[in-house]
Amino acid sequence: MRITDIQVYVDNDIACDIRIENAANLAVQTEAWLVGLYASRKVTAPVDIGAVASMGFYEAVDRESSEQMKLARSVFESSAARVSRIQRMPDPASRGFRVPKWIPVAGFVSALALLVYQLVAGVRA
Secondary structure (H helix, E strand, C coil), X not given: CCCCEEEEEECCCCCHHHHHHHHHHHHHHHCCEXXXXXXXXCCCCCHHHXXXXXXXXXXXXXXXXXXXXXXXXXXXXXXXXXXXXXXECCCCCCCXXXXXXXXXXXXXXXXXXXXXXXXXXXXXX
């Protein structure tokens, strides 16, 4: 069975750089697509600690997590430079999931058509 796609999580985990390097090496060997999916882990505190943790604690953790994500992104970009087939998934810091502009219009038109149908069917009955 041939490997055609390799998805690697680019996150703020300590082992992220090793994971990316292994995925890039495997993609080079198998000539597979290397797909980078950016994901950041949410930091939570245990219930008994959460009551005493200040906003400063969470802000410091957020800054550290952001720095780790920047490092992970640069590791992915440098490792992906060796791979001939690369696909980058949307960054969670971007505008998010994007749908084609015609999808809301199609939903509106179909809802309107259903309403007209129900009105016409109600008049005939």
